[in-house]
Amino acid sequence: MPEDEKTPAREIITDYAQAHFRYFRTADGTVYAQRNGHPVARPIRSQGTTGSHRQELMVGLFRDGVGVFNGTALKEALDLIEALALTEDVQSVHIRVAPGWDGATWLDLGRADGRSVRIHPTGWDIAVPDPREVCWRRTQLTGELPLPARDTDGKGIDLLLRLCNFATAQTECLAIAWLIGCLEPSVPVPAPFLTGPQGAGKSTGGRMLTRIIEGMSGDLRRAPKDEENLIAAVAAGWVTALDNLSHMTPDLSDAMCCIVTGAENVKRALFTDGDVFRARYRRPLLLTGIDVGVIRPDLAERLLPLRLERPRVRRTEAELWADYAEALPMILGSLLDLTVKVRAVDVETPTDLRMADFAHLCAQLDAATGFGSLAAYRAALDDLNDDVIEGDLLAQTVLRHAADVEPGTAQRMTSTEWLHHFTRLYTGEECRPLPKGWPTTGKVLSDRLKRLQPTLAARGVLIDSGRTYEGRYIEISRSPAAPPHQQQTL
Incomplete structure (x- = not known):
């Protein structure tokens, strides 16, 4: 065949790609490739060297006898495919958990065959999702989960609780509520903070909770x-x-705080001057540690303290993880059964808590099982408020001031006047030096009080601000319904 009658390599590659793959774009303009009938999508401009669409395309061309092509032809073909995909409809890609049709939720098992769990209002099934319904995005952190067991009768939950060293029944029900929340893509869940004495198995417990969702890796x-x-x-x-x-x-x-409740990060795209890259994220977060020092009030509202205790009988790592791996299918099956049961319950949403979605989930869990997780969540937040106050001398000084104020009455001063008042109250007659981090200006004091506002409100101290013709003011009062507050020791 004459040279000028040969089909260009880029056209051969493009025709093969469009016949075997589906190409689409996401809201941020990233183009993904999805093999026909398979739910896993790969970005065609992946910077990784393992499992990229370019490699997937090269292997397909070779195995199907189409040929082996050089890098130039592949680049030209992918450039054309990307341009054509930018005209297609927008579709989202998801990691591990995704919303589906008819109120269903999908859980990616990380399997090569694409089989996933579909959680729907009447139960859960294992199936390969329709690529138009769910597109999975996988990374090196996406581990494989075993096929969940059926008809467990809740035995998997009991196995999990025996493997972990939770100190109280209240801690156990909060851990279960968090796991159920991890299976819901639209519900922000507080970050469990596993605490306890040295040797309580905090890291091991954190791994166990994480691997229920992320697999043994x-x-x-x-x-x-x-x-x-x-x-x-x-x-x-x-x-x-x-x-x-x-x-x-x-x-x-x-x-x-941003990870738990969701945020967006924007930065300059690589090798460009004008383009930007947008990254939206909201993920379940888990922390372990004995003591992290001072906890800021805004983070305290997003934490879920889970206390562990030292086990009475020590086991080897190999024995422990062998038992866990054997129990994981039953644990996952029991968790899915409980998730379906909890979602079927209709309850009112508590309106007095910052993480209202998780509070609603706790109320559903209580109605389905009678655990009492909502009361445990309130008690946990109350303990965190105590931790915030114990680590903040300004909060202690405000509470000391409020102890001498009649309930229902308010005092109004400028931020500078409040700063002088609290400074005199802290230093006292001994004129002790001010601690590091004490507010130095009225503006700094005003900002600190805004952060402490929810914590102090939980102790019956209300802080408000406003403006008159004379200038801005801060108003501090005690709630009439609040019980008498014991004076804080400075």
Whole structure:
């Protein structure tokens, strides 16, 4: 055949690709490739070297006898495919958990055959999802889950609780509520903070909870040193588990708040001047540690303390994880059964808690099982408020001031006047030095009080601000319904 009558290699590749793959774009403009009939989607511009669509396409061309092509032809074909895909409809890709049709939820088992769990209002099934309904995105953090067992009669939950060293029944029901929340893609869940004495198995317990969702390859990792690396790690998986936290910087605390409730990160795209890359993220977060020091009030509202105790009988790692791997199909099956049962319950949503979706889930769990998880959640938040107050001398000083105020009465001053008042109250007659971090200006005091507002409100101290023709003011009062507050010791 004359040279000019040969079909260009890029056209051969393009025709083969369009016949064997479905191409679409997401809302941020990323183009994905999805093999016909298979739910897993891969970005065609993947920067990774393992499992990329380029490799997938090359292997398919070779195995089907089409040929072996050079990099130039592949690049030209993928450029054309990407341009054509940008005109297609937008579809979302999901990691591990995804919403489906008719109120269903899908759980990716991470299997090569694409089989997943479909949780629907009447039960759950194992099937390969329709690619138009669910597109899975997988990374190196996506582990494989076993096929869940059926007809477990709740035995899997009992097995899990025996393997973990939870200190109380209240802690156990909160852990179960968190696991159910992890299977719901639209519900923000607080971050469990596994605490306890040294040797209580906090890291082991964290791994067990994580691997129910992420598979046996799921593991804990050290907290990244900067927010950008933390966001990258969060975006690559579903459950992010950080181990052995001993200190929490303000930046890390703010980043964790964003991870739990959702945020968006925008940065410049690589090798461009004008384009930007958008990363939306909201993920279940799990933390372990003995003590992280001072907890900021906004993070405290997003934490779920789970206390563990030292086991009476020690077991080897090999024996423990062998038993866990054997029990995991039954644990997952029992969790799915309970999830269906909980979702079928209709209850009122508690309106007084920051994480209202999780509070609603706790109320559903209580109605379905009688556990009492909502009361346990309230008690846990109350304990966290105590931790915040114990670590903040300004909060203690405000409570000391409020102890001398009649319930139902309010005092109004400028932020600078309040700063002088609290400083005199703290230093006292001994004129002791001010601690590090004490507010230095009225503006700093105002900002600190805004952060402490929910914590102090839980103790019956209300803080409000406003403006008159004379200027801005801060108003502090005691709630009439609040019980008398015991004076805080400074």
